[in-house]
């Protein structure tokens with residue numbers, strides 16, 4: 210049983226903190242049940258002599274309450290350490306890891322970073338992050354299609370991001386499920402690429418509604434694909450009038466400076482340096 | 483399929499409440515689900531069948547109250563029904579909306595014995 214949150218261990222989610230020197234890849238295999246194993250005593254099948262009368266229980270409880278409480282707890286941790294936590298969401302292959310690689314390389318020495326990678330399988334993305342020299346924990350969710358606050362809580366235990374750092378969380382590639390699960394992040398960033406079709410915001414409104422920044426990636430491919438960037442922006446704004454939009458190409462580097470400026474504007478510098 | 487996580491959440495809440503009330507059977511569970519909550523009814527049905535197996539909810543009757551979306555226009559203050567986030571204000575045509583109803587995802591009540 211996990212002392213921090215009381216969860217039962219023996220589940221399917223695994224955590225792996227990647228070390229900077231690759232050979233010492235020790236396993237922080239704090240494993241817990243994401244799809245909790247239920248070892249309940251179920252209703253008895255004995256012959257009832259006594260009478261069970263029926264009772265109504267007024268529950269009125271938010272199903273996501275547990276996740277939201279843990280997210281608040283993560284948020285408190287981030288606030289106390291002045292960590293800027295960002296949750297990056299997109300369909301598979303929109304360029305989340307590419308954006309992180311570019312960012313970590315280009316801003317090296319300017320900001321402190323730590324990364325949490327969420328994927329169903331493999332440590333491929335974490336390996337790519339580690340190659341930039343950044344601390345990274347890989348969460349493998351197995352069949353799980355999203356990260357939740359509970360997983361982040363455990364990933365933080367191994368990762369221990371520095372004070373005043375930026376924590377980049379790459380969610381599982383999926384434009385539906387991660388929308389419902391607050392991780393305790395400060396900002397949610399939805400990434401779409403120009404090869405995905407310009408009706409993405411209308412098809413996946415929850416994600417665009419819950420994000421604060423939308424990055425349109427792979428603009429270098431605009432000459433080759435039918436993608437009406439103005440239409441996408443208009444549709445995204447219809448769904449969420451607070452949404453900021455930045456166009457980039459991780460391949461050519463075009464527009465990345467705008468993203469870096471956005472990022473730096475969100476970092477609250479400590480009192481003394 | 484985040485619906486399975488949602489079903490797990492429902493089971494956790496329902497079982498905790500039922501046990502606290504010393505009940506052994508959950509006969510009925512009543513859910514409030516907003517049309518803007520991000521829950522697909524079909525996916526929920528599918529996840530439900532998988533999720534409730536061998537739990538106190540296995541034989542429970544599930545009642546779903548669908549709660550319609552409602553928004554307030556930040557420009558003209560009108561309140562109106564919406565089906566999608568992209569909908570415009572029917573009075574002034576603007577898209578500056580506050581969602582005031584439809585995001586519910588709640589276990590409302592249980593009938594236990």
Ligand SMILES: Nc1nc2c(ncn2[C@@H]2O[C@H](COP(=O)(O)OP(=O)(O)OP(=O)(O)O)[C@@H](O)[C@H]2O)c(=O)[nH]1
Pocket residue numbers: 299300301302303304305306307308334381382383426427428429430457458459460461
């Ligand atoms: N042409 C072009 N290709 C890009 C750009 N950014 C990323 N790619 C390519 O898109 C593919 C997917 O990029 P990733 O960064 O792995 O995408 P991801 O969102 O992390 O993918 P998942 O983690 O699987 O969800 C790779 O082959 C990248 O090289 C870009 O700006 N332009």
Ligand SMILES: [Mg+2]
Pocket residue numbers: 305306307334379
């Ligand atoms: Mg990736």
Ligand SMILES: [Zn+2]
Pocket residue numbers: 211213214215216241359363
């Ligand atoms: Zn735990």
Ligand SMILES: [Zn+2]
Pocket residue numbers: 214215216217241242245359
């Ligand atoms: Zn747990």
Ligand SMILES: [Zn+2]
Pocket residue numbers: 253257506
């Ligand atoms: Zn009995």
Ligand SMILES: [Zn+2]
Pocket residue numbers: 354385386483484485
């Ligand atoms: Zn899902």
Ligand SMILES: [Zn+2]
Pocket residue numbers: 555556557558559560571572573574575576
């Ligand atoms: Zn209006």
